[in-house]
Amino acid sequence: MALGKTSARYGEQVPTPHYGLPRYRVIADELRKRIETGLIPAGALLPAESALSAEFQAARGTIRQAIAVLRDAELVATEHGRGTYASVGRHERESRRSDSGARERTLPADAELAALFDIGAGATLVEQQRIERTNGTVRAVVRTYRLFRPSQ
Numbered sequence: 001m002a003l004g005k006t007s008a009r010y011g012e013q014v015p016t017p018h019y020g021l022p023r024y025r026v027i028a029d030e031l032r033k034r035i036e037t038g039l040i041p042a043g044a045l046l047p048a049e050s051a052l053s054a055e056f057q058a059a060r061g062t063i064r065q066a067i068a069v070l071r072d073a074e075l076v077a078t079e080h081g082r083g084t085y086a087s088v089g090r091h092e093r094e095s096r097r098s099d100s101g102a103r104e105r106t107l108p109a110d111a112e113l114a115a116l117f118d119i120g121a122g123a124t125l126v127e128q129q130r131i132e133r134t135n136g137t138v139r140a141v142v143r144t145y146r147l148f149r150p151s152q
Contacts, residue, residue, distance in 0.1 A: 023058055024062045025069065027056050028070055030056075031046070032073070036075075043085060043086065045083045046083065046084045048083070071084075104127070104128045105127055107127055108121075108123070108124060109121055117147065127144070129141065
């Protein structure tokens, strides 16, 4: 860990593992890693800005900049009054949010879905996921599948 600038408040050098990078980028990279490794699963609510500020010892504005970077990369989506949610992974970039608030993505059918649809494993399906909440608490996660039709 490199030593960074001298702290005006404490008069000594403070450790800065991000020396040379803006702090918000370091925080965004850490959150990106958590999302991509599944530590924060797709559809999960990210911690509140205040909790992230405490964890990373950063100002709220810095946390907001980090979240904006993730939003631009389509790794998170923010819903006013609800919070910020992890989006699906990079390999599922074709995900989109429909007017009903449900998320859709295409994916290859695993053995169980292939058997249910009587199709070959690996055939393309469309998965729609809807999260039902009451007062901010998740009540149910509903996933539906249909065969992919290119003309859709």
